Amino acid sequence: MRNILLVEPGYKNKYPPMGLMKISTYHKNIKDNVRFVKGIDKEASNYVWDRIYITTLFTFDFDISIRTINYYKKLVHSCQNVFVGGVMASLMKDEVIKYTGLSEESIVVGLFTDSSITGDSKSVNIDILPLDYDILDMVSYKYPAGDNYFAYMTRGCPNKCDFCAVPKLEPKFQVTNNIVAQIEKINERYGPKQNLLLLDNNILNAPDLPKLIEDLCKAGFAKGSYFIDPGVYEIVIKRYHKGERSEYLDRKLSDYLSGLKKRIPGGEQRDAYLNLLIDSESADDYAEYMLKIEGRLRPLVEKYKNKSRKKRSVDFNQGVDARRVNKENMALLAKLAIKPLRIAFDSIAYKSTYENAVRLAHSNGINEISNYILFNHKDKPEDLYSRLECNIKLNQELGIKIFSFPMKYSPVNLMNRHYVGQHWNLKYLRAISAILHVTQGVVAAGTSFFYKAFGSTVEEYLEILAMPREMIMYRFHYEETGDTQQWRALYQALSQADKEVLLDKVSHTVSEIKHEEWPDKFKAIRPFYLIRYK
DSSP states (O other), X not given: OOEEEEEEOSOOOSSOOHHHHHHHHHHHHTTOEEEEEESOOGGGGGSOOSEEEEEEOOGGGHHHHHHHHHHHGGGSSOGGGEXXXXXXXXXXXXXXXXXHOOOGGGBOOSOOOOGGGGTOSSOOOGGGSOOOGGGGGGSSOOOTTOSOEEEOSEEOOSOOOTTOSHHHHSOSOEEOOOHHHHHHHHHHHHOOOXXXXXOOSOGGGOTTHHHHHHHHIIIIIBTTOEEOOOOHHHHHHHHHHTTOOOHHHHHHHHHHHHHHGGGSOSSHHHHXXXXXXXXXXXXXXXXXXXXXXXXHHHHHHHHHSXXXXXXXXXXXXXXXXXXXXXXXXXXXXXXXXXXXXXXXXXXXXXXXXXXXXXXHHHHTTOOEEEEEEEESSSOOHHHHHHHHHHHHHHHXXXXXXXXXXXXXXXXXXXXXXXXXXXXXXXXXXXXXXXHHHHHTTOBOSOHHHHHHHHOSSHXXXXXXXXXXXXXXXXXXXXXXXXXXXXXXXXXXXXXXXHHHHHXXXXXXXXXXXXXXXXXXXXXXXXXXXXXXXX
16 A cells, blocks of 8 residues: 655646546555645645656746756655656656656646556556545535546547647547546536536537447436435535545535534524534544434434525537537527527637527527637737627627636646737737726626726727727726826827837836836836826
8 A cells, every 4th residue: 555645836726636636546546545646735745655746737837837846756766656747747857857856757748548567467448447535525626617527538630729738748549539438437426416527629520429429428418307305414425334434524524514504594403413413523533423313313404405406518628629519510509598608709700600600509509618819929919809709799699698708818838828829919918908807707698797897999009009008997987087087198199100100118017117217108008007006
């Protein structure tokens, strides 16, 4: 029996580390002890680890990932027992080796399909193993995606888009559908979950799409499906009966029961419930005590737990390819409890293709749509406006709701987010960031809000991008004070050539703007770029 440490760097991320969750399943299956930590956990240095796995994600988190690797590699007797994988490690293998001193054998590139590369005697395809949700209870970090099913039905993508890392991470498209078995295993061990997040890169490329959709319906995600949460009590007690014991299960149940007491009104029943919980605190074996009082506690738990029905949803979270949408496959998708339907809109060149996909979705009863809009790649700033406005017009025409998520492009091997596309400038990118900061990254369906935030014309949009950041973020305030109008008069008086020079100068830091010498023709407008909202 070995001690295995799973590590995720302390960056913020939406989804739990699926790779580590599968690795945990593998090691628990062979009776190893597993612990999961996020970030630098000082307590981990108090133990002797036989093997450490460290995941990585975005390349722009390079520094924090390298610091994490260099900290944990000291906690094993030999660096041969440290393995680093994930997106960043796969894309920047040489750089990881350079800055950590690890050997080439320590870097797991792409999918983890062969456990023997770690020195184990048997070859197990770890990538197809079920997720171990238990490890998430070992850390205080709460993943925004919540407690959902996370799964793949396919791997890879036939498209070779130059902005995408998938061709390097998953070069071969293949169907790996075992979704029914995956969900059944999760239900049996961890209890059912409300929603399903599928992380396929191009689901519409699957040759047997009808079978995949049929399986999703069979797994409980047909249109109109509902979910009733059995509650943590039911799930944990079931696992206790099977002989499972862990401090994390105990804590999970204790937290649940402490929260449930808020639903029980005052009186004898509440007093009885609280007495049972108080006695549990002094029990030598929490699990055994809970099994002992099950007959008395279960009726109270059942009476006051939440039994409301909740609608289920399927989310193809990576988006579907509008170029592959047709009447047949959209009708298939409409059989699912799909919410929202995500459609990529990566280039203005695909406008008619994208609009056709949206109209097909609407005609099949799918009216809640989300889309990813890549910018700062080969596009022009005007293209972003046109694509966002396209959604506003579709909303008006069809009476639907499309929520857009503009996503700034950075090369997949860049260690920071400083890349500026060939048609963009740093000021424009910061302005888009300022607008999205106010909207929390989402461009909603509202017409009036869109035209206020981004401008009623392309010309007004470009003017907003040139505006001082504070005036963008606190639009109404500076319009009321008159500052915006004063800035606009000065800006509009500049020639096009002078505007381009100004955009270059205000792309600098506030300190540089404050202390650099500027030509006289810019001295009147410069103070507006130094304003700080109070």
